[in-house]
Amino acid sequence: xxxxxxxxxxxxxxxxxxxxxxxxxxxxxxxxxxxxxxxxxxxxxxxxxxxxxxxxxxxxxxxxxxxxxxxxxxxxxxxxxxxxxxxxxxxxxxxxxxxxxxxxxxxxxxxxxxxxxxxxxxxxxxxxxxxxxxxxxxxxxxxxxxxxxxxxxxxxxxxxxxxxxxxxxxxxxxxxxxxxxxxxxxxxxxxxxxxxxxxxxxxxxxxxxxxxxxxxxx
Amino acid sequence: xxxxxxxxxxxxxxxxxxxxxxxxxxxxxxxxxxxxxxxxxxxxxxxxxxxxxxxxxxxxxxxxxxxxxxxxxxxxxxxxxxxxxxxxxxxxxxxxxxxxxxxxxxxxxxxxxxxxxxxxxxxxxxxxxxxxxxxxxxxxxxxxxxxxxxxxxxxxxxxxxxxxxxxxxxxxxxxxxxxxxxxxxxxxxxxxxxxxxxxxxxxxxxxxxxxxxxxxxxxxxxxxxxxxxxxxxxxxxxxxxxxxxxxx
Ligand SMILES: Nc1ncnc2c1ncn2[C@@H]1O[C@H](COP(=O)(O)OP(=O)(O)OP(=O)(O)O)[C@@H](O)[C@H]1O
Ligand SMILES: [Mg+2]
Numbered sequence: 001x002x003x004x005x006x007x008x009x010x011x012x013x014x015x016x017x018x019x020x021x022x023x024x025x026x027x028x029x030x031x032x033x034x035x036x037x038x039x040x041x042x043x044x045x046x047x048x049x050x051x052x053x054x055x056x057x058x059x060x061x062x063x064x065x066x067x068x069x070x071x072x073x074x075x076x077x078x079x080x081x082x083x084x085x086x087x088x089x090x091x092x093x094x095x096x097x098x099x100x101x102x103x104x105x106x107x108x109x110x111x112x113x114x115x116x117x118x119x120x121x122x123x124x125x126x127x128x129x130x131x132x133x134x135x136x137x138x139x140x141x142x143x144x145x146x147x148x149x150x151x152x153x154x155x156x157x158x159x160x161x162x163x164x165x166x167x168x169x170x171x172x173x174x175x176x177x178x179x180x181x182x183x184x185x186x187x188x189x190x191x192x193x194x195x196x197x198x199x200x201x202x203x204x205x206x207x208x209x210x211x212x213x214x215x216x217x218x
Numbered sequence: 219x220x221x222x223x224x225x226x227x228x229x230x231x232x233x234x235x236x237x238x239x240x241x242x243x244x245x246x247x248x249x250x251x252x253x254x255x256x257x258x259x260x261x262x263x264x265x266x267x268x269x270x271x272x273x274x275x276x277x278x279x280x281x282x283x284x285x286x287x288x289x290x291x292x293x294x295x296x297x298x299x300x301x302x303x304x305x306x307x308x309x310x311x312x313x314x315x316x317x318x319x320x321x322x323x324x325x326x327x328x329x330x331x332x333x334x335x336x337x338x339x340x341x342x343x344x345x346x347x348x349x350x351x352x353x354x355x356x357x358x359x360x361x362x363x364x365x366x367x368x369x370x371x372x373x374x375x376x377x378x379x380x381x382x383x384x385x386x387x388x389x390x391x392x393x394x395x396x397x398x399x400x401x402x403x404x405x406x407x408x409x410x411x412x413x414x415x416x417x418x419x420x421x422x423x424x425x426x427x428x429x430x431x432x433x434x435x436x437x438x439x440x441x442x443x444x445x446x447x448x449x450x451x452x453x454x455x456x457x458x459x460x461x462x463x464x465x466x
Contacts, residue, residue: 123312126268127326128302128378137325141316217316217358 008180008189015176016196018090019162022172023200026097026158031151033098034105041110052106059103065164068096072168089170097161104154112147113139145215152208156201163197173197219282221246221382221413222267227276229262236262238437239276244382247411251424251445254434255460260417263434264384267415269301280304281381305375309387311367313359313374319346320355323374330378338377345373349403365396369403383407385416401427421465425449433457 040052059067072092075085087095116139124134165172173193180189220243229237236259244250252260265271267278267285275289285292285300292300314322323342327333346352349369359367368388375383385404389397401423408414408427418424424431424445431448433441433456441448441457449465452458 117310117312119308119310119312120314122270122306123308123314125270126301126304126306127374128298129326129329133329137329138314142314145316215316218360 008184009192011176012173012180012189012192012196015171015173016200018165018170018172019159020200022090022094022097022162022165023155023159025094026101027155029094029098030101031105033102035109037102037106038109038113041106042113056103056106059100060107064096064100064161065167067100068093068164068168071096089168093165093168093170097158101154101158105151108147108150108154109143111150112143112145115146116142145217148208148212148215152204152212155204155208159200159204160197220244220279221248221281222415223277223279224267225277225279227263227266227273227278229259229266229271229273236437237266237273240437240439241276242432242439242442244413244415246381246413248413248430249408249428250415251428251431252415252417252434253419253421253424253431253460253464254440258434259437260434261386264306264386264415264417268304268306268384269297270306302378303380304382304384305378305380306384307368307371307375307386307388309390311359311364311371311391313367313371315359318356318358319351319362319370322359322370323377326374327377341377342373345376346370348406349373350399363396364392365399368392368400372400372403372407382413382415385414385418387417387419389418389420419464421449433460435460 037052037056040048041056043049043052071087072089076082078085120138120142121134124138129137162172163174166174166178169175173196177189177193181187222244224243225241227237227240228235240259240263252264254260262271266273267280269285272291273286273289277287278285279287280300281303283292283296283300285297291297314325317325320342323345324338327338327341328335343352343355346355349372351366351369351373354362354366354370359370362370372383372388388404389400392400397420401420404414404416404423405427416423416428426445428445431443431445432439433448433452433454435456441452441454443453448457449461452461
Protein backbone atom coordinates (compact mmCIF):
# COMPACT_ATOMS: atom_id res chain seq x y z
CA UNK A 1 0.00 0.00 0.00
CA UNK A 2 2.78 2.39 1.02
CA UNK A 3 4.60 1.22 -2.02
CA UNK A 4 1.63 1.96 -4.19
CA UNK A 5 1.40 5.44 -2.72
CA UNK A 6 5.11 6.11 -3.36
CA UNK A 7 5.15 4.78 -6.87
CA UNK A 8 1.90 6.17 -8.22
CA UNK A 9 0.06 8.68 -6.11
CA UNK A 10 3.01 10.69 -4.91
CA UNK A 11 4.42 11.50 -8.38
CA UNK A 12 0.92 12.39 -9.50
CA UNK A 13 0.53 14.83 -6.65
CA UNK A 14 3.84 16.37 -7.63
CA UNK A 15 2.53 16.62 -11.14
CA UNK A 16 -0.57 18.27 -9.77
CA UNK A 17 1.68 20.94 -8.29
CA UNK A 18 2.79 21.80 -11.81
CA UNK A 19 -0.82 21.94 -12.88
CA UNK A 20 -1.72 24.24 -10.00
CA UNK A 21 1.31 26.45 -10.58
CA UNK A 22 0.38 26.86 -14.23
CA UNK A 23 -3.20 27.58 -13.26
CA UNK A 24 -2.24 30.39 -10.90
CA UNK A 25 0.27 31.94 -13.25
CA UNK A 26 -2.21 31.82 -16.12
CA UNK A 27 -5.08 33.26 -14.07
CA UNK A 28 -3.06 35.97 -12.36
CA UNK A 29 -1.49 37.23 -15.57
CA UNK A 30 -4.24 36.67 -18.12
CA UNK A 31 -6.99 38.42 -16.14
CA UNK A 32 -5.19 41.77 -15.93
CA UNK A 33 -3.94 41.32 -19.49
CA UNK A 34 -7.46 40.52 -20.66
CA UNK A 35 -8.71 43.62 -18.92
CA UNK A 36 -6.09 45.75 -20.67
CA UNK A 37 -7.16 44.16 -23.97
CA UNK A 38 -10.77 45.10 -23.22
CA UNK A 39 -9.73 48.70 -22.79
CA UNK A 40 -7.59 48.54 -25.93
CA UNK A 41 -10.53 47.29 -27.98
CA UNK A 42 -12.58 50.26 -26.75
CA UNK A 43 -9.71 52.64 -27.46
CA UNK A 44 -10.36 55.73 -29.54
CA UNK A 45 -7.00 55.16 -31.19
CA UNK A 46 -8.36 52.99 -33.99
CA UNK A 47 -5.24 51.00 -35.02
CA UNK A 48 -4.88 49.82 -31.42
CA UNK A 49 -8.56 48.87 -31.27
CA UNK A 50 -8.33 46.91 -34.52
CA UNK A 51 -5.10 45.15 -33.60
CA UNK A 52 -6.57 44.10 -30.27
CA UNK A 53 -9.74 42.86 -31.91
CA UNK A 54 -7.78 40.87 -34.48
CA UNK A 55 -5.67 39.40 -31.69
CA UNK A 56 -8.76 38.34 -29.75
CA UNK A 57 -10.39 36.85 -32.82
CA UNK A 58 -7.31 34.84 -33.77
CA UNK A 59 -6.65 33.56 -30.25
CA UNK A 60 -10.25 32.51 -29.76
CA UNK A 61 -10.61 31.15 -33.24
CA UNK A 62 -7.67 28.71 -33.18
CA UNK A 63 -7.04 25.74 -30.90
CA UNK A 64 -5.01 26.34 -27.77
CA UNK A 65 -3.08 23.16 -28.55
CA UNK A 66 -2.01 24.57 -31.89
CA UNK A 67 -0.83 27.74 -30.18
CA UNK A 68 1.11 25.73 -27.61
CA UNK A 69 2.79 23.61 -30.26
CA UNK A 70 3.66 26.74 -32.17
CA UNK A 71 5.29 28.39 -29.17
CA UNK A 72 7.13 25.26 -27.98
CA UNK A 73 8.23 23.77 -31.28
CA UNK A 74 7.40 26.30 -33.99
CA UNK A 75 9.15 29.44 -32.83
CA UNK A 76 12.59 27.80 -32.39
CA UNK A 77 12.40 26.69 -36.02
CA UNK A 78 12.18 30.23 -37.31
CA UNK A 79 15.24 31.35 -39.28
CA UNK A 80 17.62 33.82 -37.59
CA UNK A 81 15.47 34.67 -34.53
CA UNK A 82 14.55 31.07 -33.78
CA UNK A 83 17.54 30.37 -31.56
CA UNK A 84 16.49 33.19 -29.23
CA UNK A 85 12.97 31.80 -28.95
CA UNK A 86 13.79 28.55 -27.27
CA UNK A 87 12.08 28.71 -23.90
CA UNK A 88 11.95 26.30 -21.08
CA UNK A 89 8.90 24.12 -21.82
CA UNK A 90 7.01 25.21 -18.77
CA UNK A 91 7.71 28.89 -19.46
CA UNK A 92 6.60 28.41 -23.05
CA UNK A 93 3.41 26.75 -21.87
CA UNK A 94 2.73 29.61 -19.46
CA UNK A 95 3.16 32.11 -22.27
CA UNK A 96 0.76 30.13 -24.45
CA UNK A 97 -1.90 29.89 -21.76
CA UNK A 98 -1.62 33.52 -20.78
CA UNK A 99 -1.84 34.77 -24.36
CA UNK A 100 -4.81 32.52 -25.08
CA UNK A 101 -6.78 33.09 -21.92
CA UNK A 102 -6.25 36.84 -22.00
CA UNK A 103 -8.30 36.87 -25.20
CA UNK A 104 -11.13 34.98 -23.53
CA UNK A 105 -11.12 37.18 -20.47
CA UNK A 106 -11.05 40.28 -22.68
CA UNK A 107 -14.23 39.09 -24.34
CA UNK A 108 -15.86 38.34 -20.98
CA UNK A 109 -15.00 41.77 -19.57
CA UNK A 110 -16.22 43.48 -22.71
CA UNK A 111 -19.56 41.76 -22.19
CA UNK A 112 -19.63 43.07 -18.63
CA UNK A 113 -18.76 46.55 -19.79
CA UNK A 114 -21.47 46.84 -22.43
CA UNK A 115 -24.06 45.48 -20.01
CA UNK A 116 -23.75 48.63 -17.89
CA UNK A 117 -26.58 51.06 -18.43
CA UNK A 118 -25.64 54.49 -19.74
CA UNK A 119 -27.66 55.95 -16.89
CA UNK A 120 -24.81 54.92 -14.59
CA UNK A 121 -22.39 57.16 -16.46
CA UNK A 122 -24.91 59.99 -16.49
CA UNK A 123 -25.66 59.75 -12.78
CA UNK A 124 -21.93 59.77 -12.06
CA UNK A 125 -21.44 62.77 -14.30
CA UNK A 126 -24.18 64.90 -12.76
CA UNK A 127 -22.77 64.03 -9.34
CA UNK A 128 -19.52 65.60 -10.44
CA UNK A 129 -17.42 62.43 -10.58
CA UNK A 130 -14.42 62.63 -12.87
CA UNK A 131 -13.94 60.11 -15.67
CA UNK A 132 -11.39 58.26 -13.57
CA UNK A 133 -13.64 58.18 -10.52
CA UNK A 134 -16.55 57.01 -12.63
CA UNK A 135 -14.47 54.20 -14.08
CA UNK A 136 -12.94 53.00 -10.83
CA UNK A 137 -15.87 53.52 -8.47
CA UNK A 138 -18.90 52.86 -10.64
CA UNK A 139 -18.09 51.01 -13.84
CA UNK A 140 -15.35 48.52 -12.99
CA UNK A 141 -16.97 47.11 -9.84
CA UNK A 142 -20.15 46.47 -11.79
CA UNK A 143 -18.24 45.09 -14.77
CA UNK A 144 -16.36 42.58 -12.61
CA UNK A 145 -19.58 41.61 -10.87
CA UNK A 146 -21.35 40.92 -14.14
CA UNK A 147 -18.32 39.02 -15.44
CA UNK A 148 -17.93 36.86 -12.34
CA UNK A 149 -19.96 33.80 -13.42
CA UNK A 150 -18.24 33.72 -16.80
CA UNK A 151 -14.84 34.12 -15.15
CA UNK A 152 -15.71 31.19 -12.90
CA UNK A 153 -16.56 29.04 -15.92
CA UNK A 154 -13.41 30.02 -17.72
CA UNK A 155 -11.28 29.22 -14.67
CA UNK A 156 -12.71 25.72 -14.47
CA UNK A 157 -12.02 25.24 -18.15
CA UNK A 158 -8.48 26.43 -17.52
CA UNK A 159 -7.87 23.75 -14.88
CA UNK A 160 -8.90 21.09 -17.35
CA UNK A 161 -6.96 22.72 -20.20
CA UNK A 162 -3.74 22.35 -18.22
CA UNK A 163 -3.86 18.72 -19.33
CA UNK A 164 -2.73 20.02 -22.73
CA UNK A 165 0.73 20.34 -21.20
CA UNK A 166 0.92 16.62 -21.77
CA UNK A 167 1.24 17.29 -25.49
CA UNK A 168 4.30 19.46 -25.05
CA UNK A 169 5.87 17.06 -22.58
CA UNK A 170 5.75 19.16 -19.45
CA UNK A 171 5.55 16.75 -16.50
CA UNK A 172 2.17 17.64 -15.04
CA UNK A 173 -0.56 15.55 -13.48
CA UNK A 174 -1.72 13.74 -16.58
CA UNK A 175 1.86 12.98 -17.60
CA UNK A 176 2.54 11.11 -14.36
CA UNK A 177 -0.78 9.32 -14.61
CA UNK A 178 0.08 8.07 -18.08
CA UNK A 179 3.57 7.04 -16.98
CA UNK A 180 2.09 5.06 -14.11
CA UNK A 181 -0.45 3.39 -16.39
CA UNK A 182 2.27 2.32 -18.79
CA UNK A 183 4.57 1.10 -16.06
CA UNK A 184 2.10 -0.67 -13.78
CA UNK A 185 -0.35 -1.97 -16.38
CA UNK A 186 -3.33 -0.63 -14.46
CA UNK A 187 -5.90 2.01 -15.26
CA UNK A 188 -6.22 3.11 -11.64
CA UNK A 189 -3.97 6.16 -12.17
CA UNK A 190 -6.49 7.53 -14.68
CA UNK A 191 -9.14 7.48 -11.98
CA UNK A 192 -6.80 9.02 -9.44
CA UNK A 193 -6.05 11.80 -11.94
CA UNK A 194 -9.76 12.29 -12.48
CA UNK A 195 -10.36 12.60 -8.76
CA UNK A 196 -7.56 15.15 -8.40
CA UNK A 197 -8.92 17.26 -11.29
CA UNK A 198 -12.39 16.99 -9.82
CA UNK A 199 -11.13 18.11 -6.42
CA UNK A 200 -9.50 21.15 -7.99
CA UNK A 201 -12.56 22.16 -9.97
CA UNK A 202 -14.80 21.65 -6.94
CA UNK A 203 -12.62 23.89 -4.82
CA UNK A 204 -12.79 26.53 -7.56
CA UNK A 205 -16.54 26.18 -7.86
CA UNK A 206 -17.02 26.65 -4.13
CA UNK A 207 -14.68 29.65 -4.14
CA UNK A 208 -16.52 31.39 -6.97
CA UNK A 209 -19.92 30.63 -5.48
CA UNK A 210 -18.70 32.29 -2.32
CA UNK A 211 -17.47 35.30 -4.30
CA UNK A 212 -20.80 35.59 -6.08
CA UNK A 213 -22.71 35.50 -2.80
CA UNK A 214 -20.29 37.93 -1.21
CA UNK A 215 -20.87 40.42 -4.04
CA UNK A 216 -24.54 39.90 -4.58
CA UNK A 217 -25.50 43.43 -3.57
CA UNK A 218 -28.74 42.47 -2.01
CA UNK B 219 -31.12 88.30 -12.26
CA UNK B 220 -32.46 84.96 -13.40
CA UNK B 221 -30.84 81.82 -12.03
CA UNK B 222 -31.12 80.07 -15.38
CA UNK B 223 -31.07 82.03 -18.60
CA UNK B 224 -31.37 80.19 -21.89
CA UNK B 225 -31.23 82.08 -25.19
CA UNK B 226 -31.70 80.81 -28.73
CA UNK B 227 -30.72 77.27 -27.82
CA UNK B 228 -30.51 75.04 -30.88
CA UNK B 229 -29.87 71.33 -30.92
CA UNK B 230 -30.08 68.69 -33.64
CA UNK B 231 -29.56 64.96 -33.66
CA UNK B 232 -28.19 64.28 -37.13
CA UNK B 233 -30.40 66.31 -39.42
CA UNK B 234 -33.38 66.25 -37.07
CA UNK B 235 -33.74 69.60 -35.36
CA UNK B 236 -34.88 68.70 -31.83
CA UNK B 237 -34.70 72.12 -30.17
CA UNK B 238 -35.46 75.12 -32.37
CA UNK B 239 -34.14 78.31 -30.86
CA UNK B 240 -35.41 77.94 -27.32
CA UNK B 241 -35.31 80.90 -24.95
CA UNK B 242 -36.56 81.01 -21.38
CA UNK B 243 -35.42 81.91 -17.94
CA UNK B 244 -35.98 80.59 -14.44
CA UNK B 245 -35.80 82.72 -11.33
CA UNK B 246 -34.55 81.63 -7.96
CA UNK B 247 -37.16 79.65 -6.01
CA UNK B 248 -39.29 79.02 -9.07
CA UNK B 249 -40.78 75.58 -9.65
CA UNK B 250 -41.28 74.96 -13.34
CA UNK B 251 -43.38 72.13 -14.67
CA UNK B 252 -42.41 71.25 -18.20
CA UNK B 253 -44.99 69.33 -20.16
CA UNK B 254 -45.54 68.35 -23.75
CA UNK B 255 -46.06 65.38 -26.03
CA UNK B 256 -43.50 62.61 -26.45
CA UNK B 257 -40.57 63.63 -28.61
CA UNK B 258 -41.13 67.34 -28.15
CA UNK B 259 -37.60 67.80 -26.76
CA UNK B 260 -38.24 68.16 -23.02
CA UNK B 261 -35.58 65.69 -21.95
CA UNK B 262 -33.07 67.03 -24.42
CA UNK B 263 -33.59 70.55 -23.09
CA UNK B 264 -33.22 69.46 -19.48
CA UNK B 265 -30.15 67.37 -20.26
CA UNK B 266 -28.58 70.27 -22.13
CA UNK B 267 -28.78 72.41 -19.02
CA UNK B 268 -26.57 70.02 -17.09
CA UNK B 269 -24.31 69.18 -20.02
CA UNK B 270 -25.49 65.65 -20.65
CA UNK B 271 -26.14 66.87 -24.20
CA UNK B 272 -24.04 69.40 -26.09
CA UNK B 273 -26.04 72.07 -27.85
CA UNK B 274 -25.21 73.37 -31.33
CA UNK B 275 -25.91 77.03 -30.80
CA UNK B 276 -27.24 79.55 -28.33
CA UNK B 277 -26.41 80.30 -24.71
CA UNK B 278 -27.02 78.78 -21.31
CA UNK B 279 -26.21 80.96 -18.33
CA UNK B 280 -26.45 79.48 -14.83
CA UNK B 281 -26.27 81.80 -11.83
CA UNK B 282 -24.40 84.42 -13.84
CA UNK B 283 -21.87 82.06 -15.45
CA UNK B 284 -22.07 80.98 -19.06
CA UNK B 285 -22.00 77.23 -19.49
CA UNK B 286 -22.14 77.96 -23.19
CA UNK B 287 -22.23 81.35 -24.88
CA UNK B 288 -23.31 81.64 -28.51
CA UNK B 289 -22.45 78.00 -29.08
CA UNK B 290 -19.02 78.26 -27.39
CA UNK B 291 -18.66 76.08 -24.30
CA UNK B 292 -16.72 77.18 -21.24
CA UNK B 293 -13.53 75.28 -20.39
CA UNK B 294 -13.65 71.91 -18.62
CA UNK B 295 -13.05 73.29 -15.14
CA UNK B 296 -15.75 75.95 -15.50
CA UNK B 297 -18.20 73.45 -16.92
CA UNK B 298 -17.68 71.28 -13.84
CA UNK B 299 -18.11 74.25 -11.55
CA UNK B 300 -21.26 75.46 -13.30
CA UNK B 301 -22.99 72.10 -13.68
CA UNK B 302 -22.05 71.41 -10.05
CA UNK B 303 -24.70 73.93 -9.05
CA UNK B 304 -27.37 71.60 -10.37
CA UNK B 305 -28.58 68.18 -9.44
CA UNK B 306 -30.56 65.82 -11.63
CA UNK B 307 -33.10 63.10 -10.92
CA UNK B 308 -33.74 60.56 -13.66
CA UNK B 309 -36.77 58.59 -14.69
CA UNK B 310 -34.99 55.32 -14.01
CA UNK B 311 -33.33 56.49 -10.77
CA UNK B 312 -29.83 55.43 -11.86
CA UNK B 313 -28.80 54.45 -8.38
CA UNK B 314 -25.48 52.64 -8.16
CA UNK B 315 -26.55 49.03 -7.62
CA UNK B 316 -23.28 47.91 -6.05
CA UNK B 317 -23.47 50.52 -3.29
CA UNK B 318 -25.79 50.68 -0.33
CA UNK B 319 -28.22 53.56 0.03
CA UNK B 320 -25.84 55.33 2.36
CA UNK B 321 -22.87 54.73 0.08
CA UNK B 322 -24.86 56.07 -2.85
CA UNK B 323 -25.39 59.31 -0.97
CA UNK B 324 -21.92 59.64 0.45
CA UNK B 325 -19.84 58.79 -2.61
CA UNK B 326 -19.86 62.12 -4.46
CA UNK B 327 -19.28 64.43 -1.49
CA UNK B 328 -16.60 62.07 -0.17
CA UNK B 329 -14.73 62.20 -3.48
CA UNK B 330 -15.08 65.97 -3.57
CA UNK B 331 -13.20 66.14 -0.25
CA UNK B 332 -14.43 69.58 0.73
CA UNK B 333 -15.99 68.48 4.02
CA UNK B 334 -15.19 66.17 6.88
CA UNK B 335 -16.61 62.66 6.90
CA UNK B 336 -18.69 63.51 10.00
CA UNK B 337 -20.41 66.38 8.23
CA UNK B 338 -21.10 64.20 5.20
CA UNK B 339 -22.51 61.35 7.26
CA UNK B 340 -24.65 63.69 9.28
CA UNK B 341 -26.14 65.27 6.16
CA UNK B 342 -26.67 61.80 4.71
CA UNK B 343 -28.73 60.70 7.69
CA UNK B 344 -30.61 64.01 7.80
CA UNK B 345 -31.57 63.67 4.16
CA UNK B 346 -32.58 60.04 4.51
CA UNK B 347 -34.82 61.05 7.39
CA UNK B 348 -36.24 63.83 5.27
CA UNK B 349 -37.24 61.41 2.50
CA UNK B 350 -38.45 58.90 5.08
CA UNK B 351 -35.81 56.23 4.54
CA UNK B 352 -33.64 56.32 7.65
CA UNK B 353 -34.18 52.61 8.12
CA UNK B 354 -32.88 51.80 4.63
CA UNK B 355 -29.41 53.29 4.98
CA UNK B 356 -27.70 49.93 4.69
CA UNK B 357 -30.01 48.39 2.11
CA UNK B 358 -28.96 47.83 -1.47
CA UNK B 359 -31.06 49.47 -4.20
CA UNK B 360 -32.23 46.09 -5.48
CA UNK B 361 -34.17 45.64 -2.25
CA UNK B 362 -36.09 48.90 -2.56
CA UNK B 363 -39.38 49.66 -4.24
CA UNK B 364 -39.41 52.11 -7.15
CA UNK B 365 -40.74 54.89 -4.98
CA UNK B 366 -38.04 54.28 -2.39
CA UNK B 367 -35.36 54.23 -5.08
CA UNK B 368 -36.51 57.54 -6.43
CA UNK B 369 -36.53 59.09 -2.97
CA UNK B 370 -32.96 57.85 -2.47
CA UNK B 371 -32.03 59.38 -5.82
CA UNK B 372 -33.48 62.72 -4.74
CA UNK B 373 -31.61 62.57 -1.44
CA UNK B 374 -28.44 61.67 -3.29
CA UNK B 375 -28.72 64.70 -5.54
CA UNK B 376 -29.33 66.91 -2.49
CA UNK B 377 -26.10 65.75 -0.85
CA UNK B 378 -24.17 68.25 -2.98
CA UNK B 379 -26.37 71.18 -1.93
CA UNK B 380 -27.44 72.11 -5.45
CA UNK B 381 -29.09 75.45 -6.16
CA UNK B 382 -31.21 73.90 -8.88
CA UNK B 383 -32.78 70.46 -9.19
CA UNK B 384 -33.75 69.03 -12.54
CA UNK B 385 -36.26 66.17 -12.70
CA UNK B 386 -36.87 64.16 -15.87
CA UNK B 387 -40.18 62.36 -15.44
CA UNK B 388 -39.36 61.27 -11.88
CA UNK B 389 -42.57 59.29 -11.44
CA UNK B 390 -43.07 57.83 -14.93
CA UNK B 391 -41.37 54.53 -14.13
CA UNK B 392 -43.35 54.03 -10.93
CA UNK B 393 -46.48 52.06 -10.21
CA UNK B 394 -49.32 54.56 -9.78
CA UNK B 395 -49.65 53.85 -6.07
CA UNK B 396 -45.99 54.79 -5.53
CA UNK B 397 -45.98 58.18 -7.26
CA UNK B 398 -47.52 59.92 -4.26
CA UNK B 399 -44.57 59.36 -1.92
CA UNK B 400 -42.15 60.81 -4.48
CA UNK B 401 -44.36 63.77 -5.34
CA UNK B 402 -44.68 64.47 -1.62
CA UNK B 403 -40.88 64.78 -1.28
CA UNK B 404 -40.81 67.11 -4.30
CA UNK B 405 -43.58 69.16 -2.85
CA UNK B 406 -41.64 69.52 0.40
CA UNK B 407 -38.66 70.74 -1.59
CA UNK B 408 -40.83 73.28 -3.39
CA UNK B 409 -42.08 74.54 -0.05
CA UNK B 410 -38.48 75.01 1.03
CA UNK B 411 -38.07 77.09 -2.14
CA UNK B 412 -35.71 74.84 -3.99
CA UNK B 413 -35.47 75.99 -7.61
CA UNK B 414 -36.74 73.10 -9.71
CA UNK B 415 -37.52 72.21 -13.29
CA UNK B 416 -39.72 69.15 -13.47
CA UNK B 417 -40.51 67.40 -16.73
CA UNK B 418 -43.68 65.55 -15.89
CA UNK B 419 -46.92 64.02 -17.01
CA UNK B 420 -48.41 64.64 -13.57
CA UNK B 421 -50.87 67.41 -14.32
CA UNK B 422 -51.95 67.45 -10.69
CA UNK B 423 -48.40 68.20 -9.59
CA UNK B 424 -48.00 70.85 -12.30
CA UNK B 425 -51.15 72.49 -11.18
CA UNK B 426 -50.67 72.42 -7.42
CA UNK B 427 -46.94 72.75 -6.93
CA UNK B 428 -45.49 74.58 -9.93
CA UNK B 429 -45.28 78.35 -10.16
CA UNK B 430 -45.16 78.16 -13.90
CA UNK B 431 -45.98 75.63 -16.57
CA UNK B 432 -43.99 75.48 -19.78
CA UNK B 433 -45.58 73.60 -22.67
CA UNK B 434 -43.30 72.29 -25.40
CA UNK B 435 -44.18 70.84 -28.75
CA UNK B 436 -42.00 70.08 -31.78
CA UNK B 437 -38.84 71.49 -30.24
CA UNK B 438 -40.37 74.82 -29.30
CA UNK B 439 -41.83 76.40 -26.22
CA UNK B 440 -45.41 76.99 -27.25
CA UNK B 441 -46.73 78.48 -24.07
CA UNK B 442 -45.50 79.45 -20.63
CA UNK B 443 -47.84 80.59 -17.93
CA UNK B 444 -48.78 80.29 -14.30
CA UNK B 445 -50.75 77.12 -13.62
CA UNK B 446 -54.19 78.68 -13.10
CA UNK B 447 -54.04 80.55 -16.37
CA UNK B 448 -52.37 77.69 -18.17
CA UNK B 449 -54.95 75.10 -17.27
CA UNK B 450 -58.05 77.30 -17.27
CA UNK B 451 -57.29 79.53 -20.23
CA UNK B 452 -54.73 77.94 -22.53
CA UNK B 453 -53.83 80.36 -25.31
CA UNK B 454 -52.66 78.13 -28.12
CA UNK B 455 -54.52 75.54 -30.09
CA UNK B 456 -51.75 73.01 -29.56
CA UNK B 457 -51.90 73.52 -25.82
CA UNK B 458 -55.63 73.07 -25.84
CA UNK B 459 -55.37 69.91 -27.87
CA UNK B 460 -52.69 68.52 -25.54
CA UNK B 461 -54.64 69.35 -22.40
CA UNK B 462 -57.77 67.93 -23.89
CA UNK B 463 -56.01 64.63 -24.48
CA UNK B 464 -54.00 64.46 -21.27
CA UNK B 465 -56.01 66.08 -18.59
CA UNK B 466 -59.42 65.24 -17.21
N1 LIG C 1 -29.44 60.49 -28.48
C1 LIG C 1 -30.32 60.74 -29.45
N2 LIG C 1 -30.04 60.49 -30.72
C2 LIG C 1 -30.91 60.76 -31.71
N3 LIG C 1 -32.11 61.29 -31.53
C3 LIG C 1 -32.48 61.57 -30.28
C4 LIG C 1 -31.61 61.32 -29.16
N4 LIG C 1 -32.24 61.72 -28.04
C5 LIG C 1 -33.44 62.18 -28.42
N5 LIG C 1 -33.60 62.12 -29.76
C6 LIG C 1 -34.76 62.56 -30.52
O1 LIG C 1 -35.00 63.91 -30.16
C7 LIG C 1 -36.39 64.14 -30.07
C8 LIG C 1 -36.71 64.72 -28.70
O2 LIG C 1 -36.45 63.74 -27.74
P1 LIG C 1 -36.66 63.99 -26.19
O3 LIG C 1 -36.23 62.77 -25.51
O4 LIG C 1 -36.01 65.27 -25.80
O5 LIG C 1 -38.24 64.15 -26.12
P2 LIG C 1 -39.16 64.21 -24.84
O6 LIG C 1 -39.98 65.42 -24.97
O7 LIG C 1 -38.36 64.06 -23.61
O8 LIG C 1 -40.09 62.94 -25.04
P3 LIG C 1 -40.67 61.90 -23.97
O9 LIG C 1 -41.88 62.51 -23.36
O10 LIG C 1 -41.01 60.69 -24.78
O11 LIG C 1 -39.59 61.64 -22.97
C9 LIG C 1 -37.10 62.82 -30.33
O12 LIG C 1 -37.54 62.84 -31.67
C10 LIG C 1 -36.02 61.81 -30.15
O13 LIG C 1 -36.22 60.72 -31.01
MG1 LIG D 1 -38.15 62.59 -22.12
